[in-house]
Amino acid sequence: MGVLILVERKKIEIPADAKKVESVGEETEFPFDISPMYEGERIRKGDMYVELGGTEQPGFELVMALPVDEVEDMKVTVVGPDLDEMEEGKAYPYAMIYYVAGSQVEVDLEPVIERRNHDFQNYLEGYMHLNQRYDIWIRLGKGAIKKGLKSLVQIAKATMMLFKNELPFIEKIEAVYVTDADLVNKILNEIAMPIYEERDARVEALHDEDVDEFYSCTLCQSFAPTNVCVVSPDRPSLCGAISWFDGRAAAKVDPEGPNRAIPKGELVDPIGGEYSGVNEFAKEESGGEYDRVKLHSFFEYPHTSCGCFEVIGFYMPEVDGIGWVHRGYPEPAPNGLPFSTMAGQTGGGKQIAGFLGVGISYFRSKKFIQADGGWYRVVWMPKDLKDRVSKYIPDDIRDKIATEEDAGTIDELKEFLQKVDHPVVKGVVRPVDGKKITEGWEAEEEVVEEEVVEEEVAEAQPQMVQQVPAPAMQQMPMGMPQLPQLQLPQLPATSAGGIKLVIKDAKIYIDKIVIKKPEKEKKGGK
Amino acid sequence: MVVIAVTGKGGTGKTVISALLIHFLSEQGKKLLAVDADPDSNLPDALGVNPRKTLGEIREVFQVSRDDMGTMNKEQWLEGKIYSEAITETDSYDLLVMGRPEGEGCYCFANNLLRGVLRKLMRHYDVIVIDTEAGLEHFSRGTISNADYIVVVTDMSKKGLATAKRIKELSQELKINFKKIYLVGNRIMGGTAVEIIKRFSDEEGIELLDLLPYDEKIVQLDMKGDPVTLIDNSEYSEKIKKIASILVGGNNGKNEH
Numbered sequence: 024m025g026v027l028i029l030v031e032r033k034k035i036e037i038p039a040d041a042k043k044v045e046s047v048g049e050e051t052e053f054p055f056d057i058s059p060m061y062e063g064e065r066i067r068k069g070d071m072y073v074e075l076g077g078t079e080q081p082g083f084e085l086v087m088a089l090p091v092d093e094v095e096d097m098k099v100t101v102v103g104p105d106l107d108e109m110e111e112g113k114a115y116p117y118a119m120i121y122y123v124a125g126s127q128v129e130v131d132l133e134p135v136i137e138r139r140n141h142d143f144q145n146y147l148e149g150y151m152h153l154n155q156r157y158d159i160w161i162r163l164g165k166g167a168i169k170k171g172l173k174s175l176v177q178i179a180k181a182t183m184m185l186f187k188n189e190l191p192f193i194e195k196i197e198a199v200y201v202t203d204a205d206l207v208n209k210i211l212n213e214i215a216m217p218i219y220e221e222r223d224a225r226v227e228a229l230h231d232e233d234v235d236e237f238y239s240c241t242l243c244q245s246f247a248p249t250n251v252c253v254v255s256p257d258r259p260s261l262c263g264a265i266s267w268f269d270g271r272a273a274a275k276v277d278p279e280g281p282n283r284a285i286p287k288g289e290l291v292d293p294i295g296g297e298y299s300g301v302n303e304f305a306k307e308e309s310g311g312e313y314d315r316v317k318l319h320s321f322f323e324y325p326h327t328s329c330g331c332f333e334v335i336g337f338y339m340p341e342v343d344g345i346g347w348v349h350r351g352y353p354e355p356a357p358n359g360l361p362f363s364t365m366a367g368q369t370g371g372g373k374q375i376a377g378f379l380g381v382g383i384s385y386f387r388s389k390k391f392i393q394a395d396g397g398w399y400r401v402v403w404m405p406k407d408l409k410d411r412v413s414k415y416i417p418d419d420i421r422d423k424i425a426t427e428e429d430a431g432t433i434d435e436l437k438e439f440l441q442k443v444d445h446p447v448v449k450g451v452v453r454p455v456d457g458k459k460i461t462e463g464w465e466a467e468e469e470v471v472e473e474e475v476v477e478e479e480v481a482e483a484q485p486q487m488v489q490q491v492p493a494p495a496m497q498q499m500p501m502g503m504p505q506l507p508q509l510q511l512p513q514l515p516a517t518s519a520g521g522i523k524l525v526i527k528d529a530k531i532y533i534d535k536i537v538i539k540k541p542e543k544e545k546k547g548g549k
Numbered sequence: 550m551v552v553i554a555v556t557g558k559g560g561t562g563k564t565v566i567s568a569l570l571i572h573f574l575s576e577q578g579k580k581l582l583a584v585d586a587d588p589d590s591n592l593p594d595a596l597g598v599n600p601r602k603t604l605g606e607i608r609e610v611f612q613v614s615r616d617d618m619g620t621m622n623k624e625q626w627l628e629g630k631i632y633s634e635a636i637t638e639t640d641s642y643d644l645l646v647m648g649r650p651e652g653e654g655c656y657c658f659a660n661n662l663l664r665g666v667l668r669k670l671m672r673h674y675d676v677i678v679i680d681t682e683a684g685l686e687h688f689s690r691g692t693i694s695n696a697d698y699i700v701v702v703t704d705m706s707k708k709g710l711a712t713a714k715r716i717k718e719l720s721q722e723l724k725i726n727f728k729k730i731y732l733v734g735n736r737i738m739g740g741t742a743v744e745i746i747k748r749f750s751d752e753e754g755i756e757l758l759d760l761l762p763y764d765e766k767i768v769q770l771d772m773k774g775d776p777v778t779l780i781d782n783s784e785y786s787e788k789i790k791k792i793a794s795i796l797v798g799g800n801n802g803k804n805e806h
Contacts, residue, residue, distance in 0.1 A: 065643070154625060154629035154633075223620070262657065263616060266618075
């Protein structure tokens, strides 16, 4: 896949009449210490010489990859007032632009390099750098000025030196620092913002197949010992907090920490999202408990669920569809169970077909449970949740997914799905490969009615365990009795006494139910 | 860097003592970070500071907006928010209010980031004074990793002493790696109370730092909602100054670099 580039990378034009300082070459002496121990140092207001960017003034940082011959190595250009021309205690606009070049330097490395500006500048004694992109906020300490800091040239040279030392793939680097308000705003709006937007667009377009490594997250293994979160471009962590980019950033800082690189290995199942590297990793990290994990499958070897997940998906065999409910929805879902109950059964790092914990941002994924029909298999979600992810739902299915306003029980849901002609009714064709994966149940429904009349409903039914719908369930005949709301054929009112059957909080395994009227009665019929 | 955690049963006056320690230590020119780690206390009021956002509020914003950050670095985002919005700068010290406990959802990642940011932030201060509730929640979660001195404040009540005993056990379990745990008796009147507290200190092996008297002025300031740091030279304030110099004596308060 080619890298999406919407903004041409070229040097910024500096107006001919602008006040500027230029300097080329490495500096050997700096009037400040350089060390990681200065990271996190907060320069207090009283100790501050000047503030750059921040809340009062515009500020941004930008790295641009350019061809090697266009970059003048270790050159700094400062446009606008320099430090010795600034008034103590004031805030100034600030842009830091770096041109980088090298045989391995490509546009998609720009954000990776740019992020390090924060690290390196915080190594400088008396210099506080916060935030990123267009939010940067810098404070320079009075102490640094006292020790001999005069010019931003010194800051830029020290930073560039660190870039080259720490990231040896950078062969050439050049900096342009701007403190002139008009020029900062102009470059920010015309060049920097479009580049940031381009990068975000590239993130949306990044998929599992575009990268070589996924990242693990074992931050919550203290609660869920066998849970292995696998974070890929198309699958964020279950808690929703960690994207593939976060995993990559964390793994770089601490390769043996809670977020480690997982080499993908071989692609075993492109539709389910199964990779040999992920399987090996899962086996290792779950202590042998699981040896297969499919990233985009609901029924077959689904991802384990920790306990931190934001949303739980649940299969409803009665409609052969999947519902989702988020942590903040307190009511029972149409299957009669609230989030907490389902989460309790699924959490703790278990792999349970029929239930799946996910992060809300997984609904954005282009591979969202693609093996099982993606959005076309989704039948119900609370309105709150549906509104939050609405823009990621394909137009032709959005209105067919019920909320609590449309359906609160399985019966109401069934009715709704038939009314809107949801794909599950006639059978789901999964978009990823055009394969029809479910048979639908509308036709079968009538059969059920007839069987009820025959009064030996369950005899024809296959085995079924309510809590754990097996993967094979998709192929099951659809005329199964409704569970968990067990419905019994109505006993005629003439029966003496009658019974009251109350079943609470039960797990029921039924092989066969035979209900017969007293023998002297004749069979009822329509 | 010296980290002092002031704790004790609610109502024993630990917040007043924290506020005065902060006041006197920062007056001595120490670079000081005051941390309010008790959601039920009112350290900012006692100090007369109007705090900005709490760390808890920022953590909540993070929980909600993290999905929309794209390639932005979340640790940097959180650090920026803490430095610019959660830390209140006064003329003589910085104040960080931890705020309310976690809401629903998973905070593993948010807390993991917080730990990193706070550790980096804290090492640059000479002194950190933490007003913390008896449950030591932030220590158990690891958002604050250690304390050099734990100062347990108790009044004359049996409950105050029972809590002090529990805090000692808890801080050992949590492996806070403290150098010393001290006891401070507050609002102590009468010889019997002195006897009881001294005996408790001996039996439990918690060194008694000092016994502070009942101070009418503090009660009045507290009632009016005025900062307790307004107290003039009194027996009470002199004793706190003495405690401050014991805790941050010699070279303890010098920043290593």
